[in-house]
Amino acid sequence: xxxxxxxxxxxxxxxxxxxxxxxxxxxxxxxxxxxxxxxxxxxxxxxxxxxxxxxxxxxxxxxxxxxxxxxxxxxxxxxxxxxxxxxxxxxxxxxxxxxxxxxxxxxxxxxxxxxxxxxxxxxxxxxxxxxxxxxxxxxxxxxxxxxxxxxxxxxxxxxxxxxxxxxxxxxxxxxxxxxxxxxxxxxxxxxxxxxxxxxxxxxxxxxxxxxxxxxxxxxxxxxxxxxxxxxxxxxxxxxxxxxxxxxxxxxxxxxxxxxxxxxxxxxxxxxxxxxxxxxxxxxxxxxxxxxxxxxxxxxxxxxxxxxxxxxxxxxxxxxxxxxxxxxxxxxxxxx
Amino acid sequence: xxxxxxxxxxxxxxxxxxxxxxxxxxxxxxxxxxxxxxxxxxxxxxxxxxxxxxxxxxxxxxxxxxxxxxxxxxxxxxxxxxxxxxxxxxxxxxxxxxxxxxxxxxxxxxxxxxxxxxxxxxxxxxxxxxxxxxxxxxxxxxxxxxxxxxxxxxxxxxxxxxxxxxxxxxxxxxxxxxxxxxxxxxxxxxxxxxxxxxxxxxxxxxxxxxxxxxxxxxxxxxxxxxxxxxxxxxxxxxxxxxxxxxxxxxxxxxxxxxxxxxxxxxxxxxxxxxxxxxxxxxxxxxxxxxxxxxxxxxxxxxxxxxxxxxxxxxxxxxxxxxxxxxxxxxxxxxxxxxxxxxxxxxxxxxxxxxxxxxxxxxxxxxxxxxxxxxxxxxxxxxxxxxxxxxxxxxxxxx
Numbered sequence: 189x190x191x192x193x194x195x196x197x198x199x200x201x202x203x204x205x206x207x208x209x210x211x212x213x214x215x216x217x218x219x220x221x222x223x224x225x226x227x228x229x230x231x232x233x234x235x236x237x238x239x240x241x242x243x244x245x246x247x248x249x250x251x252x253x254x255x256x257x258x259x260x261x262x263x264x265x266x267x268x269x270x271x272x273x274x275x276x277x278x279x280x281x282x283x284x285x286x287x288x289x290x291x292x293x294x295x296x297x298x299x300x301x302x303x304x305x306x307x308x309x310x311x312x313x314x315x316x317x318x319x320x321x322x323x324x325x326x327x328x329x330x331x332x333x334x335x336x337x338x339x340x341x342x343x344x345x346x347x348x349x350x351x352x353x354x355x356x357x358x359x360x361x362x363x364x365x366x367x368x369x370x371x372x373x374x375x376x377x378x379x380x381x382x383x384x385x386x387x388x389x390x391x392x393x394x395x396x397x398x399x400x401x402x403x404x405x406x407x408x409x410x411x412x413x414x415x416x417x418x419x420x421x422x423x424x425x426x427x428x429x430x431x432x433x434x435x436x437x438x439x440x441x442x443x444x445x446x447x448x449x450x451x452x453x454x455x456x457x458x459x460x461x462x463x464x465x466x467x468x469x470x471x472x473x474x475x476x477x478x479x480x481x482x483x484x485x486x487x488x489x490x491x492x493x494x495x496x497x498x499x500x501x502x503x504x505x506x507x508x509x510x511x512x513x514x515x516x517x518x519x520x521x522x523x
Numbered sequence: 524x525x526x527x528x529x530x531x532x533x534x535x536x537x538x539x540x541x542x543x544x545x546x547x548x549x550x551x552x553x554x555x556x557x558x559x560x561x562x563x564x565x566x567x568x569x570x571x572x573x574x575x576x577x578x579x580x581x582x583x584x585x586x587x588x589x590x591x592x593x594x595x596x597x598x599x600x601x602x603x604x605x606x607x608x609x610x611x612x613x614x615x616x617x618x619x620x621x622x623x624x625x626x627x628x629x630x631x632x633x634x635x636x637x638x639x640x641x642x643x644x645x646x647x648x649x650x651x652x653x654x655x656x657x658x659x660x661x662x663x664x665x666x667x668x669x670x671x672x673x674x675x676x677x678x679x680x681x682x683x684x685x686x687x688x689x690x691x692x693x694x695x696x697x698x699x700x701x702x703x704x705x706x707x708x709x710x711x712x713x714x715x716x717x718x719x720x721x722x723x724x725x726x727x728x729x730x731x732x733x734x735x736x737x738x739x740x741x742x743x744x745x746x747x748x749x750x751x752x753x754x755x756x757x758x759x760x761x762x763x764x765x766x767x768x769x770x771x772x773x774x775x776x777x778x779x780x781x782x783x784x785x786x787x788x789x790x791x792x793x794x795x796x797x798x799x800x801x802x803x804x805x806x807x808x809x810x811x812x813x814x815x816x817x818x819x820x821x822x823x824x825x826x827x828x829x830x831x832x833x834x835x836x837x838x839x840x841x842x843x844x845x846x847x848x849x850x851x852x853x854x855x856x857x858x859x860x861x862x863x864x865x866x867x868x869x870x871x872x873x874x875x876x877x878x879x880x881x882x883x884x885x886x887x888x889x890x891x892x893x894x895x896x897x898x899x900x901x902x903x904x905x906x907x908x909x910x911x912x913x914x915x916x917x918x919x920x921x
Contacts, residue, residue: 235614239607332698332727341699342655343606343632348639360643361618435607436639439632442607482615485563485600 234362241369244470249423255461258396263320269443271297271425276438297425305417343439365434459506558616561627565602577837592853606636631655638662645857651836656916669836673916675779676707678909679801684715692744697724704750732763746775761794785831788901804873805903813872882917
């Protein structure tokens, strides 16, 4: 009797794990097909869709630290902004090859995350949250003060990237921008998936669940977290550089507290701890934001607020967990 | 309860979405669209609202057609300075809405972001506000109908020197426009023989101004030149200026007119009384055209309290767009349209205007005003005027 009782949930978790693996495996082809389909279906909205792709990569980086490392942060824009400014300054003064610029952004984002992470990640919970806010504020103020390099509050303009691979020029309609951003997102997603499935990724999850136990096993929780924070910083930096390259300008908003918070909203909307949750959340939030803002530019914020309240009321774990719950319930209903 | 909420929400989304689809679907051949990008929600919503009022007042006075073509304005909300979003919105306006003109822009980075787009699409961009001098250098298709900090500051500094003021402290918020103002003031005032005894840059988010007041007091200055973002920051500064006894000690308070703009005057209250500013427009400007503008605002919106510099910026910007449409016969040719308004002069509710052919920025009269209470209401009373002021910051100002 008791054997049956303990067996049942175990079989269920195995089934759920299988289902999640299938979803994970399907995520990349689905993303690529939908992304390309959108390219043909909405040729007039490529500007928005480019921003969605770049933002999705940024939210993905937040998912790495929050969903897989349990690091509560409201400072992810520090890495995004550093990457954007590094790529922008490099583009104005040194090189304008887009892929090199992304690499520069990634390195800059990773470095700032490594340095600040090593300083602040001994803290947990609310203290850590405060420290991450402090970091993003400092980065923003440095960008504001260094007017000769960053343009201060006027923004850093004049970024004119060369054609991608020397072949595809960034055009008025945003075709190159979008396909470039989509490709970077998919590559980023694949790399992120490889990381979370690696022994390192599993160890980070271990730290998230129980840092004491990891320490008892001989691991150093802080070292894992700092490494994860730096890796996620690279992703955020690349996302920032991608935004700089595709929009041709960087403003102080890219290293702002509100941009950090917005990423958190999108991630929670999609569901933390699943990489596709970050992508789904970004697409859902920005699409709805766009539809509402273009239909009523004066009062749309009210509707966005209502929408977010509805999500919290009806699908507290975000869209993906909502879908999973519905599927689960249907299955149980059939059985 | 929750069910009703959800239904109401879905209904609202559906109705607004289909409304947008309908608007997007109906286009007439002889309609020329103007895309307006500005903050219409969030903390800067008032700025977008004044733009919209300026446009609507102009259309109510001059009709919505030019030579058979209907002019239609399409509004896009950009709630804060966000250049990447500004570019995405402009792209959408050009590619999807097929606008022939771009307009609006409250913040400098948002205006700068669209330079590559307007050049590639050959579309004129009329800036209603964004006040950094360098913008119009970035593309030959920018025309600006607002002001720059240099334009307001240079006559103020000259006036102060002429009044016999020798020692001044500058106190500005530490961001682009503040530093522009400081540089313009210092250069002009020192050239006129005065002395800037201390230059204070205050963090943008300061709320406690007492330490700065102490520095002003210690510097032994006769007057201050101050620039801060309008609203609560200016309010805090002006209050501290009065409370710490600097006003009573006879130190005079000068600054560009943004700090005492009309929508903020009720909040500033008596703290604003006595502040002397220079600016391109005051609601209290005495002219027939201004009275008509205010009357129209009252008729359309029930009150003319919001009418301020950004209203006339949009009003005159709309006039420029109408003239551009007229000159090109409604055909899309950005460069030709801009060429047609270079050197154009006309009378506006703020006085005579002329578009400088080189900088594509308006040359205008700058007024010296003092804030005072009249009939129980605060206003900026004009006490002197400096005609034909160009943008002193255009190329080489820095």
